[in-house]
Amino acid sequence: MMIPSFHVSIAACLCTISSFVQAATVTYDFNITWVTANPDGAFDRPTIGINGQWPIPRISANVGDQVIVNVLNQLGNETTSLHFHGLYMNGTTHMDGPVGVSQCAIPPGATFTYDFKITQPGTYWYHSHANGQYPDGLRGPLIIHDPDSPFKDDYDEELVLTLSDWYHDSMATLIPAFISVTNPTGTEPIPDAALMNDTQNLSILVEPGKTYMVRIVNMAAFASQYFWIEGHTMRVVEVDGIYTEPAEASMLYITAAQRYSFLITISNDTTSNFAIIGSMDPEMFDKMPASLNTNVTSWLVTDKTKALPVPVPVDEFDPFDDFSLVPQDGEELYDDVDYSFTLKFHMGNLGDGANYAFFNNVTYVKPKVPTLYTALSTGDAASSLDVYGSNTNAFILQKDDIVELVLNSADTGKHPFHLHGHAFQAVVRSDEDAGSYAGNVSLPKVPMRRDTFMVRPGGNIVLRFKADNPDNSRIWLFHCHIEWHVDSGLIATLIEAPMELQQSLTIPADHFKVCMDQGLPYTGNAAANTADPFDLTGENVAPAPLPAGFTPRGIVALVFSCLSGVLGIAAIALYGVGELGAKEVAASRRAVAEITEVAT
Numbered sequence: 001m002m003i004p005s006f007h008v009s010i011a012a013c014l015c016t017i018s019s020f021v022q023a024a025t026v027t028y029d030f031n032i033t034w035v036t037a038n039p040d041g042a043f044d045r046p047t048i049g050i051n052g053q054w055p056i057p058r059i060s061a062n063v064g065d066q067v068i069v070n071v072l073n074q075l076g077n078e079t080t081s082l083h084f085h086g087l088y089m090n091g092t093t094h095m096d097g098p099v100g101v102s103q104c105a106i107p108p109g110a111t112f113t114y115d116f117k118i119t120q121p122g123t124y125w126y127h128s129h130a131n132g133q134y135p136d137g138l139r140g141p142l143i144i145h146d147p148d149s150p151f152k153d154d155y156d157e158e159l160v161l162t163l164s165d166w167y168h169d170s171m172a173t174l175i176p177a178f179i180s181v182t183n184p185t186g187t188e189p190i191p192d193a194a195l196m197n198d199t200q201n202l203s204i205l206v207e208p209g210k211t212y213m214v215r216i217v218n219m220a221a222f223a224s225q226y227f228w229i230e231g232h233t234m235r236v237v238e239v240d241g242i243y244t245e246p247a248e249a250s251m252l253y254i255t256a257a258q259r260y261s262f263l264i265t266i267s268n269d270t271t272s273n274f275a276i277i278g279s280m281d282p283e284m285f286d287k288m289p290a291s292l293n294t295n296v297t298s299w300l301v302t303d304k305t306k307a308l309p310v311p312v313p314v315d316e317f318d319p320f321d322d323f324s325l326v327p328q329d330g331e332e333l334y335d336d337v338d339y340s341f342t343l344k345f346h347m348g349n350l351g352d353g354a355n356y357a358f359f360n361n362v363t364y365v366k367p368k369v370p371t372l373y374t375a376l377s378t379g380d381a382a383s384s385l386d387v388y389g390s391n392t393n394a395f396i397l398q399k400d401d402i403v404e405l406v407l408n409s410a411d412t413g414k415h416p417f418h419l420h421g422h423a424f425q426a427v428v429r430s431d432e433d434a435g436s437y438a439g440n441v442s443l444p445k446v447p448m449r450r451d452t453f454m455v456r457p458g459g460n461i462v463l464r465f466k467a468d469n470p471d472n473s474r475i476w477l478f479h480c481h482i483e484w485h486v487d488s489g490l491i492a493t494l495i496e497a498p499m500e501l502q503q504s505l506t507i508p509a510d511h512f513k514v515c516m517d518q519g520l521p522y523t524g525n526a527a528a529n530t531a532d533p534f535d536l537t538g539e540n541v542a543p544a545p546l547p548a549g550f551t552p553r554g555i556v557a558l559v560f561s562c563l564s565g566v567l568g569i570a571a572i573a574l575y576g577v578g579e580l581g582a583k584e585v586a587a588s589r590r591a592v593a594e595i596t597e598v599a600t
Contacts (some may be wrong), residue, residue, distance in 0.1 A: 017323030021066035028057070030082075033074045037137065040166055040193035040200055047137035048075065048128070055198040056140040058160065059084075063121050063146050069114040075569060078172075079105035081516075082114060083129035084142060085257060086241050088421055088449075091470045091520050092116040092127060094507055095370060096420055098129040098477055100366035100492065104515035104522065113510055122241030123215040125162075132171045132487045134259075135221035139164070143215060144241075150328060151237050154209050155213040155263055162279045163200065163216065163254060163296075165191035165223040175487050179354045186347050186355030187286045188484045191223055194280050194296035202298035203308070211265045213237075220256040221483040223280040224414065224454075226317050227252045229300065230275045230309070234262035236325065240421055240450035243328040249320035255416035257452040257481035264301065273313040275299040321566040323429050325448040333447055334425060334464045340404035341395055344436070345480075345490060346411055351544035357480070358490045363489030363539045364479075365391035367526035370473040375498040376505065377523040381533035382498040389526025389539050393492035397467045399500060403479070405463045408436040409455050415485065417461070418452040419494075421476035422467055426453050428462035437462055452481055467496045474501045489542070 024291040035049035050056040061067050073080050083097030095116045096102040105219060127139035141160050146152070167174060167189065174189050186406075196202055206212065214234075218225060229253040235246045238261035252260055267274070299308045322501045334489045343359045350356055356363040367374070375382045388394040397403055404422070408416065425447040437460040455461045474496040479486055510521050521528035527539035 020520070022060070025066045025068060026061045027068045027070070028059060029070045029072075030057075031072045031074055032080055032138065034076070035137075038196050039198050041193065041520070042168060045168060046170065047548055048080075048133065049137060050140075054137050054187070057136065058140055059126060059142040061117055061118050061144055063144060063148075065118045066118050067114075067116055067118060068102045071112045072099045073106045073110055073112075074109050076108050078133065079107050079130055080128055080133060080138065081106055081112075081130040082128045082138075083420075083582060084114070084116070084124065084127055085120070085418075085486055086122070086124040086423075087116070087142075088120060088423075088469065089116055090119050091212075093421070093475050093501075094505065094511060096476070098420070099131075100370055100431055101477055102372045102475060103370055103511055104518065104520050106514050110514050111510065112514055112516055113508065115508075118144055118243055120144065121149060121243075121593050123217060123261050124241060124257070125219055125257075127219065132175050132483055134219075135165075135167055135483055136171050139219045141215070141217050141219075146367070150243060151213065151263065154237075155211040157210065158215065159204065161196060161214060161216045161276075161478040163218045163220065163225045163227065164198065165220040165280060165538070166193040166195050166243055167221070168192045170474070171459075171483075178484055179356070181353030184349055184353055185286075186357075186488065188222055188284075188426070188482070190289060190292065191221070191280065191285065192292070194223070194225065194278055194294060196276070196278050196296045196298045200296055202429075203301045203304075204298060205304070206266045206300045206302060208266050208302050209270045211263055213261060214264055215259065215261045216254065217254075218254040218256055222256065223284055224253060224255040224275075224353055224416070226279045226281065227254055228277055229264065230277070230312060231267055232264050232274065232300075234264055235319070236260055236262045239322060239325060240423060240452060240598055242449045244327055244448075245326045247320070247325055251317065251319045253317075253319035253483070254324075255414070255452060255454050256483075257418050259418055266300065269305075270302055273306055273308055275309055277311050279317075281317075281414070322450070323426060323448055326446055327449050330446055331425075331449065332400045333427060333443055333445055334466060335402075335443075336402055337404045337464065338401040339397060340406065342406040342408065343393075343478075343492060344410055344439075345410040345415075347443045349490075349546045350542060351546050353546075354543070355486045355543065357490035359393050359490065359492050359593075362391060362393050363542050364393055364491035364493075365389075365489065366474045367392055368528040368538075368540055369521050369526060371493055371495070371526075373507070373522045374525055375475060375495060375501055376507070377530070378525055379502075380499070381525075382452045382502065385527040387520075388493065388495065389536060391540065391542050392526065395492065395494050396498065397494060397496045400465060400498040401467045403465055403467055405465075406437050406456055406460065407463070408460045409458055412457045414454055414457060414532050415480045415482065415490075416452050416454045417478065418481045419476065419478050421463070421465070421494075422452045422465045423449045424453070424465040425449050425464040426461065427459065427464055428454070430456065430461070431458040432456040433458035434460060434462055463488055467497060474498065482547070 037047035127134035524530035
């Protein structure tokens with residue numbers, strides 16, 4: 001791992017070896033560039049690195065520290081941003097990172113500073129929140145140590161593991177092919193490999209009899225993974241930054257964006273080493289390539305002279321149920337709900353023939369002005385949903401409201417949903433195909449909490465949280481953390497007490513500068529209208545609805561019919577009448593465009 005600067009290295013070391021260290025300022029200087037990587041041994045590909053290296057550096061700090069991340073974008077051909085996943089950003093919603101929500105994208109050649117205080121311990125990660133970009137490599141662990149951890153005396157050393165899926169093609173190629181008339185069923189791209197610590201066949205030296213705190217993060221774009229360590233039982237003590245009562249598990253199911261910490265005592269059996277297995281969930285894939293190995297294996301090595309064992313096949317996956325976890329702080333159910341809203345999601349087609357994701361029949365489209373900047377610049381109108389646009393799925397919450405979010409799935413897939421700025425109480429999770437929530441279940445007295453939670457196919461979940469962030473922390477996304485579904489619009493926006501926000505938050509000059517440098521608006525409503533905040537003329541909107549009677553199967557048939565026609569014309573040109581001239585080629589293209597316009 002590359003440490004960005006000498007003073008960071010010293011600060012990080014001091015923070016982790018002593019519980020007596022006072023709060024510090026921890027500074028990281030990140031130069032984001034393209035590098036070349038080949039983590040699965042298939043072939044070299046362009047990958048987004050930091051300071052010329054990949055995997056990118058781990059961010060480490062202590063509770064109470066001030067973290068400063070200075071970003072220089074030297075990608076050359078792409079904008080970027082950073083999101084610090086799971087951190088509540090108390091007092092600093094403008095440091096959260098999603099482009100179009102809390103900032104404009106950072107253009108090539110520009111600098112941008114993230115500056116925030118650490119108020120919570122636990123296992124987190126950071127990643128790009130621009131252009132569907134993080135699967136190209138811009139994601140890494142973020143670890144917050146706690147001198148007052150209730151488990152600080154229960155282990156000898158700490159290990160950090162990451163899981164991820166890996167694509168051989170870049171997101172700039174994959175996303176347009178995914179959201180396309182040629183993919184009307186919305187089949188997600190299948191990963192080419194699974195990785196652990198951004199590699200394969202990793203050996204980790206451990207000592208028999210020692211107890212380790214293992215922090216594990218799934219940084220995948222798509223695939224959940226089953227995870228287990230042969231010959232050992234895990235004692236879960238933290239999920240998504242929430243300490244839990246210790247719970248034993250032989251196998252974990254970790255969705256994209258989820259994190260676990262567990263204690264493991266290494267077996268005193270020194271006759272063998274022990275396999276660590278991550279296995280991508282094959283049920284998430286619409287099709288299974290014959291060449292795909294869904295597993296990634298590493299080893300706990302107690303004796304380097306002994307062989308690395310071949311993992312023992314499992315008859316079935318039987319993971320631990322995270323819904324059974326009990327937060328150690330004993331926070332009881334929020335039972336007096338002030339505001340409840342329901343989101344029903346599904347996948348479907350719009351008039352361009354492509355497949356999109358919808359909350360309540362609305363697919364998210366990024367506004368022209370970042371939502372935070374709209375809340376700050378529209379005066380009294382900021383308390384009206386209308387100013388935030390037709391396609392942002394915005395909801396306005398009042399300060400200190402107890403909020404209930406009911407999520408009903410009308411889709412056949414598994415979906416991990418993440419809330420920025422909060423950890424939520426997971427009070428209901430239905431079985432598969434249970435349909436919409438009917439309110440006829442008993443609620444736990446002390447519900448489990450985390451910031452990313454999975455809804456089963458055709459099922460529902462009910463989440464509760466208190467809108468109690470400090471004055472400057474008010475604009476948050478709620479979205480599926482499968483990157484393909486973020487790209488296709490499965491996003492809602494939660495706006496907490498916008499009128500109070502206007503009185504308390506000042507945006508740093510360098511944040512506005514990246515907007516100005518690109519000629520992007522940073523005041524006004526979602527359409528960048530500063531004269532009339534309720535006039536959304538010119539706003540970014542989704543494609544028109546699909547004409548009545550069209551289905552994904554029909555779109556497929558139409559696309560291939562048009563393609564056959566074009567190929568037929570080309571064949572005639574080649575074999576019948578010779579090469580078409582420029583006028584004929586242009587006429588043919590116009591004809592195909594007219595056919596496509598009528599069809600969609």
